[in-house]
Amino acid sequence: MAHLMTESILRGPYKPGRIREQSRELILQAAEAEFACHGFRGATMQRIAESAQVPKANIHYYFSNKLGLYGAVLENTLNLWDAIFNELASHDEPADVLSCYIDAKMDFSRTHPTASRLFAKEMISGAPHLSAYLQQDYRLWFKQRMSIFESWVAQGKMDDVEPAHVIFMIWASTQYYADFEPQILIATQTPRLTEQSFTSAADSIKHIILKGCGIC
Amino acid sequence: MAHLMTESILRGPYKPGRIREQSRELILQAAEAEFACHGFRGATMQRIAESAQVPKANIHYYFSNKLGLYGAVLENTLNLWDAIFNELASHDEPADVLSCYIDAKMDFSRTHPTASRLFAKEMISGAPHLSAYLQQDYRLWFKQRMSIFESWVAQGKMDDVEPAHVIFMIWASTQYYADFEPQILIATQTPRLTEQSFTSAADSIKHIILKGCGIC
DNA sequence: TGAAAAGTTGACTAAATGGACAGGTATTGA
DNA sequence: TCAATACCTGTCCATTTAGTCAACTTTTCA
Secondary structure, eight states: OHHHHHHHHHTOOOOTTHHHHHHHHHHHHHHHHHHHHHHHHHOOHHHHHHHHTSOHHHHHHHSSSHHHHHHHHHHHHHHHHHHHHTTSOOOSOHHHHHHHHHHHHHHHHHHOHHHHHHHHHHHHTTOTTTHHHIIIIIHHHHHHHHHHHHHHHHTTSSOOOOHHHHHHHHHHHHHHHHHTHHHHHHHHTOSSOOHHHHHHHHHHHHHHHHHHTTOO | OHHHHHHHHHTOOOOTTHHHHHHHHHHHHHHHHHHHHHHHHHOOHHHHHHHHTSOHHHHHHHSSSHHHHHHHHHHHHHHHHHHHHTTSOOOSOHHHHHHHHHHHHHHHHHHOHHHHHHHHHHHHTTOTTTHHHIIIIIHHHHHHHHHHHHHHHHTTSSOOOOHHHHHHHHHHHHHHHHHTHHHHHHHHTOSSOOHHHHHHHHHHHHHHHHHHTTOO
16 A cells, blocks of 8 residues: 555556546557558457557547547547648748648657557548548648748749649658558568658659659 | 340350450459459458359359458459569660560559559458569569679669669659558549549659659 | 546347358250 | 259357446545
């Protein structure tokens, strides 16, 4: 008893909701991995519980139901996603802007592969749970960035390529290293993707995109 | 009775296995869509049956079990995939080779979006059912193409970019238009991807890849 | 310290799922 | 026309699934 109290003091005074935060986080992480691997329908509460090492009923104490849990996982993921979106800032030079953005996106693939996979699975399934998100800031963001690209084209700072396709190429190429990792590993006969792998890939992508768009 | 025989004659003489082929094909198509949308675990035999408009037991008459059905669907898909692989032939000029390949890949995304999505889902899940396929001809194919690229670099026909990353960029960018269709539609505010959409995308990708690799 | 609140979980349920199978019908070639 | 074969499917079953609940323990704060 005394021993337990000592531990408690070491951990700081108990506050309501502290346990809540920890337990939720534990479950959310396990759920993210499970949903990313098997999709919404394919994931099971039982496996998530085992992975998080909590009884299944404990998940239902913190989350209303499977859809609620999935929603919470997706919200976490989309917050991360949003942060990267805004990395595509409006510096003066196109070269800087695109270089930074490609690096940021590639870094995201390296550090948050499961988030990337979860998003990809959801998209491939027709984005049934993303409509609200995609309608929201997303369109505005895209429009704004497109107009920046168009002004660059008008100023002769880059070739006359459709901006949307450039963005899609960047998204596709960078996310590929998270989503299609098994294919990359086997093709390149590498046991795992190292930090160097990502740096090298980012360099190639930057070279091709910048030069390909006539940005120098 | 006579009427039925007439119909039979009109359809051509009955051969053993004719019905088999038709029924299998019907089920396989429904299964492809279901697996592509929900993954292996998330797909259900019941929904596949409803989609194909046959009783569930009929599926089990033609396919041993769920895994067997999935294997058959995957085999179909991989055959299509292989055909596109070999489109990356070894003409003389890099520009021709890459242009043709990008067009072929983009055409595949347009005409076989579900096959593309099925493959993507399987990859994102860690390719648990693809190990045999990926180990096989795949590595050899990749190695051979890489060496062609390297010879181009040696001959000064293209920039010194890692060939693997070029291939990955092409794969990623072209497959994106099949796999991430919802995102593209919402970003570009288009109701659906037309043939022009794909042509325009292919043109942009060709421009960026070729110029980006220093191929002219 | 003690009562209220928060957290925990084993046992349960109803529905969905993959699959088996027997008894049927349609198709075939002789 | 007639077996033999291929094809079809309603009905059943064992298992898995999401979700409930009541009894329980731990934590909190006055």
